[in-house]
Amino acid sequence: MTIASRLLFPLLLLLSPALAWASAGSGERLDLTAHGVGFAALAIFALAYALVMAEEYTHLRKSKP
Structure with missing residues (x-):
């Protein structure tokens, strides 16, 4: 194990966003x-999910980059 890999894991743990969320006070x-x-959010999600499922039957062409 190299020194870089030994230091990378603890550094990633220190920079983890979970620590920032854990330190926040409990608000409303x-x-x-x-x-x-x-x-409205549930309706948008259901509509988007239905469109994804309908994609198999509509055979829409994919956009090419």
Whole structure:
């Protein structure tokens, strides 16, 4: 094991974003379960999921870079 690989793992742990989230104070939770924005997000997700499933039947051509 090289010195670089020995130092890389602890360095990645120190720079982990999980540590930043863990140190944040516990604020209010955003509850959108009975709000119009929450319902809109679910509707957009369901529509996008349906379009992905319909892609197999529509045989749309893929864009080429």
